[in-house]
Amino acid sequence: MTNRKVVSFENIKVACKNCSLSTLCLPMGLTPEDIERLDSIIKRGRPYHRGDHLYRGGDKFHSLRVITSGSVKTYSPNEDGGEQVLGFHLPGELIGLDAIQDDNHNCSAIALETTAVCEIPFSQLESLSSIMPSLQHQMYRLLSREIGQETEMLTLLGKKSAEERLATFLLSFSERFKQRGFSASDFFLSMSRHEIGNYLGLAVETVSRLFTRFQDESLLQVERKHVQLLDIPRLYEIVQGSDRAKSSQSRI
C-alpha cells in the first residue's frame, strides 16, 4: 500500500534498526543488540510486482515474511476451485505463520501492488529465539495475536450483517493506516471489490451497493479504490450493530 506516494527505495535493504516499521514489526520491544542479531539473519530481496506470488499453497516452507512496503493478499484454495481470501497485509505485518505446523505453505500469498518484503528463515529464527528469550516471547505473542485476530473474523462472518462487515473492514484499514503514519480517513485500497467481497463473505454486487449506500448516507466518499471516510464515529456505531434490539439473537 504505497498510498499514492511515489514508491520510495528507503524501505528496501534498510536494516531493522533504521526501519520505520520496527515498532510494529518483529523487533518490537527488543533491545538494540537483540535487533542487531535478528537483523543478521534477515534477507531482503528485490520487490515483487502486482500479481507476483510470494509463495503458493504446497510450497515448502522456509521463511516467514514481513511486508515492508506495498500490500499482499493471502488466500487458500477451497476444494471446489474457488478461493477464500484470508487477509490483506500491510507493512510491518508478518505472514506465513500458518506454515510452521507442517513445514508447508497451506495457503498462497500474492502482491497486490509493488511490494517489498523481509524474509526471515524460520530455522534460523527458531535457533535464535532459543537463545534470545525476548525474541521467543515476541514470537509467542505474535502467534497468539494472530489467533486472536482470526477469532474476531469468526464473529464477523458468523454474526454480522453485510453493512457491519464492510464498516469493520474499512475501519480496520483506517486504524492500520493510521498506525503506519498515513491518513486514517483518506486512503487507497489495493484490492478489487471482488476480493473484498470474497474476504467478507459477500457477493461483489453487495459490496458495490454498500459503498454506494454509505456514500449516499455521507459516511464516506468513494471513487473506485480511493476512499475518504467522512464519519468515522458513525462507522464505529455500525460496527457495534446499530440494531441494538437483536442482542438476544445469539444467546444460548
Next chain:
Amino acid sequence: MTNRKVVSFENIKVACKNCSLSTLCLPMGLTPEDIERLDSIIKRGRPYHRGDHLYRGGDKFHSLRVITSGSVKTYSPNEDGGEQVLGFHLPGELIGLDAIQDDNHNCSAIALETTAVCEIPFSQLESLSSIMPSLQHQMYRLLSREIGQETEMLTLLGKKSAEERLATFLLSFSERFKQRGFSASDFFLSMSRHEIGNYLGLAVETVSRLFTRFQDESLLQVERKHVQLLDIPRLYEIVQGSDRAKSSQSRI
C-alpha cells in the same frame, strides 16, 4: 466427552508419561526425559462440573490448559450482549493460546460436562521452552496449527451452505473421536443445538431441521445428543460442496 463411559479417574493426576493422550497433546514427539521435565511444571486440579468456567474473558492469564477428560466450549462475548462460540474442545486439546498476546483472557471457557484439565503455567512453560528446543518447536507448531484451523473455519463461515457446515461439524467430531480411540460413527455431542448453531453461524431451527433432513436421507441416526453416522462417505461429499456447478462463484 466421556462418551457414555463411566467417568474414570484414571485420567486424573496421571503423569504425562502414563497418559494415553500424550501422542495428541503437548508432549507429542518429546523424549521421555523432556516429558519428565515438562511434567514437573504441570498442575492437575480437581475436575470441573458442567457449567463451571475454566476462565472468563478479562481474567488474568497465567496458564494454558489441556483437556484430559470431558469437553469444553470456548466463546467470546460480542459487543451486543450475545456470544460467539469459538470452539468445542476434546481431550488432548490445548486452550488459552489467544491469551498469550496480552496476558489476559479475551474469551471464556466453560465445561460442557464433568471435565478434567492439566494446567501449564505459561511463564514456566516459556522458560522451559527456552532451554528445550524440542519443546519450543512443539509450541510453535501448536500455535501455527491453531492458526491453520481457524483459517478453515473462515472458509466454512464465509462460503459454505448450512448443509455443508453441519456435515463438516459432524465429521470433525467423528475424526477427533476416532483419534482418541472412540467410535467414529457413534458418539454423544455434549453441546446444545443452540450452541452448534451459534458456532456454525446458523439458527437453532436450521440445525434442528438439518439433523432431521440428514436422518431422512439415511445419512445418520440422531436422538437428541446421540448421533450415529450411517454414511460417512456421503457426508464427505457434502462437505466438498455437492453442487459442483457453483465452483465459479468465488473466483476473482
Next chain:
DNA sequence: AAAATTACTTGATCCGGATCAAGAACATCT
C-alpha cells in the same frame, strides 16, 4: 485510437436460511 477485456455499478428477481409461532419431548424441582 479503436477494440477487447476486466472491473464496477445498478436494477430485477429469487431463495436459503432467519424469524416468528406453537407444540412436543425432556429435565428439574417440590
Next chain:
DNA sequence: AGATGTTCTTGATCCGGATCAAGTAATTTT
C-alpha cells in the same frame, strides 16, 4: 406424581443478500 422451565422440533412467513442480467467505466491489447 404433578408443576415448571428448558430444549428441541416443526410449520408458516419473511427478508437480506445472492444470483441473474445489462449497462457503464477503466484498463489493456493491438
